[in-house]
Amino acid sequence: MSRAFARDAVGVGLRPPHFADAFQDPSGVDFFEVIAENYLGTGPVPAANLEKARNLRPVALHGVSLDLLGTDPLDLDHVRRVGALAEHLGAPCFSDHLCWTRLDTWRSHDLLPTPFTEEIADHAARRAEIVQGTLSVPFGIENLSSYAAFSGSTLTEWEFYRRVVDGARVWRMLDINNIFVSARNHDFDPRAYLESVDWDRVLYVHLAGHHIRPDGLRIDTHDAPVCAEVWDLYRDAWTLGGPFPTVIEWDDNLPSWARLVEEATSARRRRGSDVAGPERIALEAA
Amino acid sequence: MNALRDFQRRWAESTSAPLQFPGQGRTEIPEEDYDTQILLEIPGSKGVPAAARLGAYRLQYWFRLITLLQKDFPLVGHILGWEEFNPLAARYLQAHPPAEDLDRLGDLFPTWLRAQAPSTLPAEAARVDLAWNQAFSARELPAPSPVDLDRLGSGEIGIVLQPAVRILSATRDWFPLRISILQEQPVPGGSPRPLRSAWVVSRTGSVLRAEPVEPLLAVFLRDLRGRPWIDALERLVGKHPEAAGSISGWFARGLALGWWAVETC
Numbered sequence: 001m002s003r004a005f006a007r008d009a010v011g012v013g014l015r016p017p018h019f020a021d022a023f024q025d026p027s028g029v030d031f032f033e034v035i036a037e038n039y040l041g042t043g044p045v046p047a048a049n050l051e052k053a054r055n056l057r058p059v060a061l062h063g064v065s066l067d068l069l070g071t072d073p074l075d076l077d078h079v080r081r082v083g084a085l086a087e088h089l090g091a092p093c094f095s096d097h098l099c100w101t102r103l104d105t106w107r108s109h110d111l112l113p114t115p116f117t118e119e120i121a122d123h124a125a126r127r128a129e130i131v132q133g134t135l136s137v138p139f140g141i142e143n144l145s146s147y148a149a150f151s152g153s154t155l156t157e158w159e160f161y162r163r164v165v166d167g168a169r170v171w172r173m174l175d176i177n178n179i180f181v182s183a184r185n186h187d188f189d190p191r192a193y194l195e196s197v198d199w200d201r202v203l204y205v206h207l208a209g210h211h212i213r214p215d216g217l218r219i220d221t222h223d224a225p226v227c228a229e230v231w232d233l234y235r236d237a238w239t240l241g242g243p244f245p246t247v248i249e250w251d252d253n254l255p256s257w258a259r260l261v262e263e264a265t266s267a268r269r270r271r272g273s274d275v276a277g278p279e280r281i282a283l284e285a286a
Numbered sequence: 287m288n289a290l291r292d293f294q295r296r297w298a299e300s301t302s303a304p305l306q307f308p309g310q311g312r313t314e315i316p317e318e319d320y321d322t323q324i325l326l327e328i329p330g331s332k333g334v335p336a337a338a339r340l341g342a343y344r345l346q347y348w349f350r351l352i353t354l355l356q357k358d359f360p361l362v363g364h365i366l367g368w369e370e371f372n373p374l375a376a377r378y379l380q381a382h383p384p385a386e387d388l389d390r391l392g393d394l395f396p397t398w399l400r401a402q403a404p405s406t407l408p409a410e411a412a413r414v415d416l417a418w419n420q421a422f423s424a425r426e427l428p429a430p431s432p433v434d435l436d437r438l439g440s441g442e443i444g445i446v447l448q449p450a451v452r453i454l455s456a457t458r459d460w461f462p463l464r465i466s467i468l469q470e471q472p473v474p475g476g477s478p479r480p481l482r483s484a485w486v487v488s489r490t491g492s493v494l495r496a497e498p499v500e501p502l503l504a505v506f507l508r509d510l511r512g513r514p515w516i517d518a519l520e521r522l523v524g525k526h527p528e529a530a531g532s533i534s535g536w537f538a539r540g541l542a543l544g545w546w547a548v549e550t551c
Contacts, residue, residue: 041389042425045492065386071291103291106298107384110346114290115327123287148328148339152293187332217334217342 004092005031005058008243010264011204013062013250019049021257026056028261033247036061036082036094054089060204060247061086062173063096066131068124068141068164069114070100076134083135093203095140095173096131098124098164115150116160125167132170140173140203141165145181145210145220157182158196165201172197175206176237177249180230181218190233199241207234207267208249223252225263231270238271246271296324301344304380307373315341351379351391358392358419360467361411361460362399365477374402389423392416407458407477414460414485417452421487421494424450427547434548444549445515445537450489451545453499453507457482461496490544497543502529503536507545 005011009030014022022029032053039050053059063082067075086094099111114120132139143161155163165172174197183190209224226234226248238244248263255263303319317337328336355375356363363371382394396416400409427448430438437443459481466473484504486497499507502522506529509518523530540546 041387041423043389043423044426045422048492069290071287071294100294102386103294103298105383105385106302107386108298108301108347109350109384109388110343112294112297112343114293119287120290123290147342148336149331150327151329152327185332185334213342215334215338216332217338219342219346 005060005245007245009204009245010267011057011060011245011247012260012264013247014053014059015251015254016046016049017254018257018260019052023052023056025257029057029264031058031060031092031245031247032056033060033062033249036063036085037065039085040078040081050089059089059091061089061091061094061137062142063094064111065101066096067101068096068098068127068131069112069120070102070127072102072104074127074130076130079131079134083137086135086137091137093138093140093171093173094135095142095171095203097142097144098161099144111144113144113146113148113150115152116155116157117153118155118163121155121160121163122167124164128164128168128170132168138171138203140171141168142173142175142206143178143182145175145178145185145218147185147217147219149186156188157186158193162196162198166198171203172201173203173206174237174244175208176234177206177208177210177226177230178220180233181210181220184218191236194233194237194240197237197241199244202241202244204245204247205234205237206247206249207263208251221252222249225255226266231266234267235271242271293324293327296321296327297343300324300340301347302383303344305344305348305376307376309369311369313345313372315344317341348376348379351384352376354388354391355379355395359395359412359415361415361464362395362408364463364467364473365411366408374399377402389419392419410456410458411460413454414456414464417454417485417487418464418494418496421450421452421489424448424489426450426489427549429544430541430546430548442551444551445546446549447507447510448488448545448547450487451507452487453484453504454487455482455484455504461485486543486545488543488545495543500532502526502532506536 011031011033012029014032014034034050039046061082082094097111100114101108101112128141141164179190179193207226207230208222209226211219211221211223213219246267248260248267250260300320306314306316308314320337320340325336328339330336352372352375356371378395378398381398384391396409396412399412403409430445434443457480458478460478463473463478483498484501486499486507488495506518506522509521519533
């Protein structure tokens with residue numbers, strides 16, 4: 001049975017170094033998000049920890065290897081395994097990125113961009129539709145942060161993203177930090193991006209920290225607190241489309257569990273409550 | 287989608303081209319490696335040229351993988367130092383590019399290292415690191431219950447090695463050092479004290495252990511991998527009759543340390 005979370009819930013990306021503290025005191029966190037690929041193997045230690053997590057809070061699954069913008073055949077076996085894990089956990093949803101990750105035998109282990117064109121968006125939408133059709137839980141697509149733009153692009157990033165989500169009739173998993181990072185790297189207005197979002201199709205949003213290189217390029221490192229400008233953008237998003245669930249991602253240079261919970265508490269505090277909307281997210285596979 | 291695939295091929299070749307490690311901990315990105323067409327496809331802006339933007343992905347590709355090897359092989363890093371480890375890791379990754387499953391990224395690192403390094407110590411450290419990692423991620427079969435033990439002579443069940451059990455030989459007492467590194471405790475520099483022995487690495491639940499064992503027990507355990515208990519025993523006693531008196535003690539020891547799994551015949 002699916003364990004949905006409240007529409008204004010705040011969760012965190014749960015990482016192994018936090019297991020002991022999180023399992024001892026999960027208060028302050030409404031749900032966990034875990035990287036699906038880390039729990040698809042046969043290792044008993046990850047499986048046991050995932051069971052503990054799901055007994056405490058709803059667990060949303062987040063993936064990194066779907067390869068929606070890829071040109072290799074979609075790995076349906078992987079999608080089915082994710083689906084089985086989602087059903088086992090009673091996960092409310094699964095999300096992955098609007099990116100490509102592999103080519104033939106080459107594996108990037110990174111989330112890579114392509115030019116933004118109608119043809120490529122339609123290609124990704126067809127793949128996303130197959131993914132949703134294979135899963136029994138709602139499938140959300142996360143917008144990418146990027147460090148390179150392409151002369152071959154004919155759409156803005158938000159037009160491209162919308163065309164994929166609408167074409168596949170799936171959900172958005174909207175990363176506010178990614179919008180900000182890409183906006184700074186490619187010189188567009190992040191608020192124009194937010195205004196393009198159909199908020200009733202947002203599963204939840206991500207917040208994270210990022211790194212600024214000496215040359216000014218912003219890198220999506222998830223290794224720092226959420227910066228003031230991203231908090232401001234989050235507040236704008238909340239005003240435009242809240243309430244929506246929120247996840248704090250922190251993957252490197254990990255803080256203590258208490259500090260991570262503090263960041264989640266910050267999200268509640270900073271967004272205010274001047275929005276109206278449904279109290280619980282009503283999720284259905286499209 | 288042919289154009290997209292061609293673009294992705296140019297990207298993959300450009301971002302996985304090797305980095306250079308000129309020494310003193312520095313990393314350089316040789317930009318002459320880039321496909322000229324892909325540089326034309328990426329407009330530079332805001333003072334950040336195309337090559338620097340592509341270079342951000344190239345650095346991420348290499349450092350994500352090198353960092354994983356650093357994490358999986360802390361003993362090798364400890365004895366070599368990261369300045370020496372990182373270029374070695376990069377060369378290994380060129381020889382053995384990553385597959386889908388990053389848990390197996392370092393499977394061939396000990397063997398590859400043995401062929402590269404003049405000293406055998408880094409390869410030995412790598413074997414210890416790998417055994418530890420494999421023991422951690424191996425699946426766990428049911429351990430024999432008291433009822434199972436009563437049925438052992440019936441021919442209905444047999445005893446096999448738990449998949450987590452790893453047997454290796456080493457010339458140093460690596461394991462206390464590895465535990466200290468993992469627990470982020472201060473550790474002395476250099477190699478650990480000499481201690482030539484066979485070792486058994488095993489896991490019960492989430493607890494990993496390493497035990498020095500006598501040579502004949504190591505021979506028996508190696509033979510037991512993929513072979514019924516009785517066959518392994520007959521082979522051992524056939525070659526080493528003096529082992530017969532040790533079997534019951536070994537069995538009890540393995541039972542206490544979680545080495546055995548039960549298999550229905």
